[in-house]
Amino acid sequence: xxxxxxxWIGGMLALGSAALLPLRALADAKTAFKxxxxxxxxxxxxxxLPMEPSDAITFKVPDxxxxxxxxxxxxxxxxxGVQSIAIVVDxxxxxxxxxxxxxxxxxxxxxxxxxxxxxxxxxxxxKTSDKVYFTTKEVKVTIGGCGG
Amino acid sequence: xxxxxxxxxxxxxxxxxxxxxxxxPMETGTQRDPQGNLIPAHYIEKVVCFRNDQxxxxxxxxxxxxxxxxxxxxxxxxxxxDVIRITWVDNKGExxxxxxxxx
Amino acid sequence: MARHLILATAFALIASWQPPASAADPAADSAxxxxxxxxxxxxxxxxxxxxxxxxxxxxxxxxxYAFDENARAQWLEMEDFPxxxxxxxxxAELFETPFxxxxxxxDCFGDGAVKGRYPYFDDARGxxxxxxxxxxxxxxQHGEPPLPYDGQELTELTAYMAxxxxxxxxxxxxxxxxxxxxxxxxxxxxxxxxxGHLNFACTSCHVQLAGNRLRxxxxxxxxxxxxxxxxxxxxxQEVGSLHRRFERCNAQVGAEPFxxxxxxxxxxxxxxxxxxxxxxxxxxxxxx
Numbered sequence: 421x422x423x424x425x426x427x428w429i430g431g432m433l434a435l436g437s438a439a440l441l442p443l444r445a446l447a448d449a450k451t452a453f454k455x456x457x458x459x460x461x462x463x464x465x466x467x468x469l470p471m472e473p474s475d476a477i478t479f480k481v482p483d484x485x486x487x488x489x490x491x492x493x494x495x496x497x498x499x500x501g502v503q504s505i506a507i508v509v510d511x512x513x514x515x516x517x518x519x520x521x522x523x524x525x526x527x528x529x530x531x532x533x534x535x536x537x538x539x540x541x542x543x544x545x546x547k548t549s550d551k552v553y554f555t556t557k558e559v560k561v562t563i564g565g566c567g568g
Numbered sequence: 569x570x571x572x573x574x575x576x577x578x579x580x581x582x583x584x585x586x587x588x589x590x591x592x593p594m595e596t597g598t599q600r601d602p603q604g605n606l607i608p609a610h611y612i613e614k615v616v617c618f619r620n621d622q623x624x625x626x627x628x629x630x631x632x633x634x635x636x637x638x639x640x641x642x643x644x645x646x647x648x649x650d651v652i653r654i655t656w657v658d659n660k661g662e663x664x665x666x667x668x669x670x671x
Numbered sequence: 672m673a674r675h676l677i678l679a680t681a682f683a684l685i686a687s688w689q690p691p692a693s694a695a696d697p698a699a700d701s702a703x704x705x706x707x708x709x710x711x712x713x714x715x716x717x718x719x720x721x722x723x724x725x726x727x728x729x730x731x732x733x734x735x736y737a738f739d740e741n742a743r744a745q746w747l748e749m750e751d752f753p754x755x756x757x758x759x760x761x762x763a764e765l766f767e768t769p770f771x772x773x774x775x776x777x778d779c780f781g782d783g784a785v786k787g788r789y790p791y792f793d794d795a796r797g798x799x800x801x802x803x804x805x806x807x808x809x810x811x812q813h814g815e816p817p818l819p820y821d822g823q824e825l826t827e828l829t830a831y832m833a834x835x836x837x838x839x840x841x842x843x844x845x846x847x848x849x850x851x852x853x854x855x856x857x858x859x860x861x862x863x864x865x866x867g868h869l870n871f872a873c874t875s876c877h878v879q880l881a882g883n884r885l886r887x888x889x890x891x892x893x894x895x896x897x898x899x900x901x902x903x904x905x906x907x908q909e910v911g912s913l914h915r916r917f918e919r920c921n922a923q924v925g926a927e928p929f930x931x932x933x934x935x936x937x938x939x940x941x942x943x944x945x946x947x948x949x950x951x952x953x954x955x956x957x958x959x
Contacts, residue, residue, distance in 0.1 A: 453630045482745050484887060486959040487905035490634045492748040509632065513598070517632045520641075525624040526617075527583070527642040533634040533749075535596070562887035574756065587752045635908050636754050 452516050458508050458543070461516040465506060465545075466552050474499070474553035479544040481557050485536060488561040494531035495544040497553070502528035504547045511540035536561050573654045573666025584646040584670055586617075588639050588654050596631040611659055612637060618653040619643050646670055688863045688874070702852035708845060708945050711859065715946050719892045722881055731895030732950050734958065738882065739889045746957065755830060755903040755955040758823075758910040762831025765824060770813040776828070779809035783832040786952055787839030790941050792851035799854050799937040802829055803912060820931035826901045826910045833901060833954030841898060841952065843945045858942025861935060862893075868925025888959075897944045899956035910955060913940060 452464035462471075480494040495505050505528060506519040512535070520530045528546065536542075539560045546553045571591035578585045590612065597609030611631040617624055624643055643652060648671055655665040688711070716728055723731075723738055730737035736746045766783055769775045776783070789802040800808075806828055807817040818825040846852040865872045876885070877893040884890075900913040907915075914936045918928040929935040 449628045453628070482741060484741055486742050486745045489905045489908060490749070490754070492638075492745060494640075512632050513596075514630055514632065517630055519628045521626045521628070523624050525619065525622070525644050527644060529642050530627075531638070531640040533638045535594075535632045535634050560887075571757070574752075574760070576752065589752045589754070589756060591757050636757055638752050638754075640751070 449519055452519075453514060455516060456514060458510040458515040458541075461508055461514075462545070465516070465519070466547065469547070469550070469552050471545075471552045471554055474546070474555060477544055477546055477553060477555045479555050479557055480531075481542050481559055483558075484560045484562065488536045488538070490533050491536050491559065491561075492531065492533050493542070493544075494529075495546070496527070496529035497546050499528065499546055499548065499553060501548045502546055503549065505530055506543075506545040506547070507532075507534065508543040508545065509534060509536055509540050510543070511538050512536065570658075570662050570664040572664060573656065575652060575654060575666045575668040577652055577668050577670060579646055579648060579670045582644065582646055584619075584643040584650070584652060586641055586643060586652055586654075586668070588666065590615075590637045590639070590654075590656060590664070590666075592636060592656075592658065594631060594633055594635045594637060609659060612656045613659050615639065615654065615656045617641070617643070618655075619646060619650055688859065701849055702856050703846070703849055706846065706852050706855055706859075708855060712946050712948060715894055718878065719881070719894050723892065728894060729950060731892045732898040732947075732953050733956075734891040734895065734899070735889050737891075737895075742889070742959070749957050753903065753957050755901075755910055755957055758827045758830040758901070758903065758955060759834045761823075762827035762829070762834075765828050766831050770810070770815050772813050774813050776806075776809060779805070779812070780832065783835040784839070786829075786833050786836035786954070787842060790937065790944055791844065792846060792848070792854055792941065794848050794850065797850050798934065799941045801932065801937055801940060802832065803914075803932055804937075820912070821915060823909060826912055829912065830901050830910050830955040833899075833952065836952050837954070839952045841944055841947045841950050843941065843948055854938045854941055855945065857935075858938035858940070861939045862942055866924065866926035867921065871924040873920075893943060893946060895947055895950055897940065897947050898950050898952050899954045901955050903955065903957040905957070905959050 449465070452461050455461035455464055476497055476499050478496040480492070482491065485491045493507055495507065502522045504519055504521050507517045508515045509517050517534045518532060522528050536559060539558070539562075541556050542559050543554055543556045574589040576587045592612050593610055594612065595607050595610040597606065599607045601607050609631055612629050612633070615627040615629065617626070625641055627639070629637070650670045652668045652670060653665060655663065657663045719731065720728060726738050736743040766776045786802055789805060790799050792798070793800045803820055803825060806825060810817060846855045862873045865875070873893065876890045877896075880890050881892050882889060897913060901910045902916070903910045904916075912931065914931040917936050917939060918931060921928040
């Protein structure tokens with residue numbers, strides 16, 4: 421049983437896919453990344469799952485980004501049973517920036533750096549089996565002082 | 569072969585605090601070169617992280633993740649000697665990886 | 672009230688720096704007689720001590736991060752795993768790659784920890800020598816073609832050497848020859864001369880308006896400007912040299928830039944480095 425599972429995982433990895441997610445969910449991610457509005461991206465990612473604001477999400481992102489090309493973002497939560505964490509930048513041409521697929525072997529705590537085209541609402545979305553918890557922040561992206 | 573993933577990590581009480589930096593242009597496909605031609609989209613689509621042979625985390629990325637992506641996370645249930653491996657595949661099918669042996 | 676008087680005096684001292692008389696004028700005194708680099712350095716340090724109360728002078732090697740809290744927080748996040756680390760790695764590999772004749776950069780620079788020696792005025796050659804020039808000198812000695820001053824290869828090499836040199840201190844020798852004094856004077860002249868559509872001198876932003884906001888940014892002090900190069904600027908999305916920044920800065924005020932490693936920029940670097948004598952080298956760095 422272990423050997424078969426390992427072979428199957430090996431096969432899946434050779435395709436560059438995530439063994440933890442069913443393929444259908446992977447396909448949803450691709451369409452979600454192509455969405456050009458935050459609402460469509462969220463619909464593609466989460467369908468009809470209930471969405472609920474939460475202050476159990478620690479969402480770190482600067483108030484004024486030093487440079488829109490490199491905006492540090494970090495999402496952490498101790499909500500139980502987290503399956504994924506997504507970052508959405510409303511005003512970007514494709515608002516879905518990243519989705520992290522969380523297993524029980526990692527903490528629900530990720531950090532990365534994203535590009536922002538302009539000032540925008542940025543959303544952190546934490547999905548469990550039956551709900552999507554979220555929090556948002558406003559991030560200003562300004563023209564640099566020295567004319568660019 | 570694309571540049572290796574740089575990984576740093578600190579193990580404490582079974583939890584590995586991992587930080588990584590992945591050299592990659594992360595082109596969105598909307599930028600132009602000095603001649604005015606569109607630079608084709610070229611970005612990491614999938615990142616997979618392993619503790620030894622076991623996949624513990626994966627990420628799906630769009631082109632709006634910054635150039636030379638930084639990615640930090642924490643792996644539970646780790647011991648000294650465990651190997652943390654991070655691999656990525658981009659939209660052109662190119663790939664790379666990096667490894668760190670936890671101390 | 673006393674503080675305002677002190678500030679005004681310090682400001683007047685530094686603002687009284689007129690572009691110095693030309694050394695080409697035969698009626699002029701010797702440049703060595705005219706210049707007083709230690710007085711200039713002391714005046715600059717006093718000025719920034721007053722303009723940024725509570726900020727240790729040493730801290731200005733971190734530019735705006737010495738006093739802008741929001742920018743500093745983001746910078747510290749970046750320092751967790753900074754983007755210039757890739758350039759350091761690439762630079763290390765380049766540094767260790769032998770030349771066609773079998774020799775290598777180590778023959779010229781040992782382990783690369785040499786940034787503290789540059790820039791310096793070479794009396795035999797009659798010009799300021801920078802680290803970038805020294806790299807190409809090394810290459811020439813071994814039959815290798817020079818690297819372009821705006822290319823990534825040279826910048827990655829200097830990024831590695833800057834990293835190796837961290838902790839060294841800026842220590843430009845007092846100009847001791849007429850030619851060195853003329854170069855110092857030329858650099859100070861550049862620093863205080865208005866140029867471009869906006870008619871700004873370096874002093875306009877980095878002295879008169881230092882600490883003030885320019886749109887969403889704040890203006891850094893000239894003190895500490897030279898310590899942290901090359902720099903990964905987010906605007907460039909790659910590492911770039913001090914001279915590339917001079918070029919960009921000149922273009923931003925609508926002035927015709929000078930070529931990288933031109934005499935004008937090397938003399939400016941020489942002057943600015945003397946002003947930062949005593950500050951620690953902390954390159955490479957990241958900046959917005």
